[in-house]
Amino acid sequence: MKINIVYWSGTGNTEAMANLIKEGAQGKGAAVTLKNVSEASAADLNCDVLVLGCPSMGVETLEESEFEPYIQSIETQVTGKKIALFGSYGWGDGEWMREWSERMENAGATLAVESLIVNDAPSGGSADECRAFGALIAG
Ligand SMILES: Cc1cc2nc3c(=O)[nH]c(=O)nc-3n(C[C@H](O)[C@H](O)[C@H](O)COP(=O)(O)O)c2cc1C
Numbered sequence: 001m002k003i004n005i006v007y008w009s010g011t012g013n014t015e016a017m018a019n020l021i022k023e024g025a026q027g028k029g030a031a032v033t034l035k036n037v038s039e040a041s042a043a044d045l046n047c048d049v050l051v052l053g054c055p056s057m058g059v060e061t062l063e064e065s066e067f068e069p070y071i072q073s074i075e076t077q078v079t080g081k082k083i084a085l086f087g088s089y090g091w092g093d094g095e096w097m098r099e100w101s102e103r104m105e106n107a108g109a110t111l112a113v114e115s116l117i118v119n120d121a122p123s124g125g126s127a128d129e130c131r132a133f134g135a136l137i138a139g
Contacts, residue, residue: 001029001030001031001048001049001138002030002031002033002047002048003025003030003031003032003033003047003048003049003050003051003137003138004032004033004035004044004045004046004047004049004050004051005018005021005022005032005033005034005035005051005052005053006035006036006037006040006044006050006051006052006053006070007034007035007036007037007052007053007054008036008037008053008054008055008063008066008067009036009053009055009088010055010057010063012121013055013088013118013120013121013122014053014054014055014086014087014088015036016121016122017053017086017087017088017116017118017122017130018034018053018086019034020122020127020130020131020134021051021053021086021130021131021133021134021137022034022134023131023134024130024131024132024133024134024135024136024137024138025134025135025137025138026134026138027131027134027135027138028134028135028138028139029138030134030137030138032134033047037054037066037067037070038066040070041073042073042074042077045074045077045078045081048082049082049083049084049112049137050074050078050081050082050083050084051083051084051085051086051134051137052071052083052084052085052086053085053086053087054067054087054100055087055088055089056087056088056089056090056092056094056095056096056097057096060092060095060096060099061096062096062100075103075104075107076107078104078107078108078109079107079108079109080108080109080110081108081109081110082109082110082112083104083109083110083111083112084111084112084113084115084116084133084137085097085100085101085104085111085115085116086115086116086117086118086130086133087116087117087118088117088118088119088120088121088122089117089118089119090119090120094117097115097117100115101115112137113133113136113137116129116130116133118130
């Protein structure tokens with residue numbers, strides 16, 4: 001199984017999640033590619049599951065300068081595609097992730113697993129959740 005992970009991270013929390021998710025998926029034998037969104041293109045849709053990570057920014061939005069344009073660039077190509085979403089947040093209640101999940105489903109994508117949110121940096125139980133998320137995607 002081939003899994004591509006594409007993420008944006010300002011202060012490293014979503015990046016830490018991405019690395020843990022990679023670890024969990026590799027533990028299940030998946031071939032995992034991890035990319036910062038600045039290096040990604042629509043060609044990264046060429047995999048079994050595209051895993052997308054972005055923290056809650058703005059007011060419960062995706063990061064606007066790099067990640068939102070990337071999502072717009074793939075949004076018309078995700079019909080029938082398996083994807084999974086994750087990201088870190090601060091003081092909110094996960095609204096950005098609920099909206100993002102609904103948006104991708106409305107675009108025709110299938111969420112392979114329930115979207116994963118972690119408050120601030122993953123550690124302890126939330127780090128385990130990230131590894132389990134990766135394992136579940138690969139499983
Ligand atoms: C400009 C800015 C806007 C943010 N807006 C929200 C928000 O609307 N809701 C929320 O829960 N957290 C918000 N946060 C907090 C980040 O989501 C949180 O710090 C997260 O851990 C950052 O992840 P990162 O280290 O991957 O960049 C915001 C942070 C910044 C810098």
